[in-house]
Amino acid sequence: MLKGISPAVSPDLLKILCEMGHGDEIVLADSNFPGASIAKRLVRADGLPIKTILEAILPLFVLDRYADPLIMMQAISGDKLDPAVEADYMQVVRRHQPDAAAPVRVERNAFYERSSHAFCVVMTGELRVYGNLILKKGVIT
Numbered sequence: 001m002l003k004g005i006s007p008a009v010s011p012d013l014l015k016i017l018c019e020m021g022h023g024d025e026i027v028l029a030d031s032n033f034p035g036a037s038i039a040k041r042l043v044r045a046d047g048l049p050i051k052t053i054l055e056a057i058l059p060l061f062v063l064d065r066y067a068d069p070l071i072m073m074q075a076i077s078g079d080k081l082d083p084a085v086e087a088d089y090m091q092v093v094r095r096h097q098p099d100a101a102a103p104v105r106v107e108r109n110a111f112y113e114r115s116s117h118a119f120c121v122v123m124t125g126e127l128r129v130y131g132n133l134i135l136k137k138g139v140i141t
Contacts, residue, residue: 004059005056005060006055006056006057006059008045008048008052008053008055008056009056009057009060010043010044010045012043012044013043013045013057013122014060016041016043016119016120016122017057017060017061019119020119020120020137021137022064022137022138022139023064023067023136023137024118024119024136024137025071025114025117025118025119025134025135025136025137026118026119026120026121026122026134026135026137027039027115027118027120027121027122027132027133027134028050028053028054028122028124028126028132028133028134028135029115029121029122029123029124029126029132030050030124030126030127030128030129030130030131030132031123031124031125031126031127032129033115033121033123033132034112035121035123036123038112038115038116038121039115039116039118039120039121040116040117040118040119040120040121041119041120041121042120042121042122042123043120043121043122043123044122044123045122045123045124045125046123046124046125047125048124048125048126049124049125049126049127050089050124050126050131050133051088051089051092053122053124054089054092054093054133055092058092058093058095058096058097059096061135061137062097062137062138062139062140063093063097063100063135063136063137063138064136064137064138064139065138065139066138067136068101068103068104068136069100069101069135069136069138070089070093070100070101070102070103070104070133070134070135070136071103071104071105071106071111071114071133071134071136072086072103072104072105072106072111072130072132072133072134073105073106073107073108073111073130073132074105074106074107074108074111075130076108079129079130081130082128082129082130084128085128085130085131086102086103089103089133090102090103103133111132111134114134115132115134118134
């Protein structure tokens with residue numbers, strides 16, 4: 001056990017966060033995401049909502065300041081986004097990086113393609129649809 005690290009950060013996730021470099025991306029995937037078929041590296045965080053994972057990793061993780069650090073999926077035509085999802089995430093993000101911009105939204109297939117190149121996909125227990133979030137790692141200055 002380590003001091004100051006949330007128990008929501010598993011040893012596998014901590015290792016991934018340490019190995020990531022500037023510009024690498026990590027996908028925090030909702031429970032419907034096809035992570036096992038897309039991911040280069042897959043970490044399980046079953047039962048934990050993405051907001052909990054964000055609270056746990058953002059004290060350890062700097063968001064990129066030179067490129068879009070937050071990416072979410074656009075709703076498919078006919079679907080509606082729940083604005084509470086992004087609001088919940090941004091409440092956590094802004095506590096740790098107050099100047100962070102709102103997430104950029106990308107088309108569903110583009111999100112999957114980008115996710116397939118991510119450093120890691122973390123499969124969470126997030127049940128809200130369109131709850132997936134990509135984080136781009138920045139530089140510690």
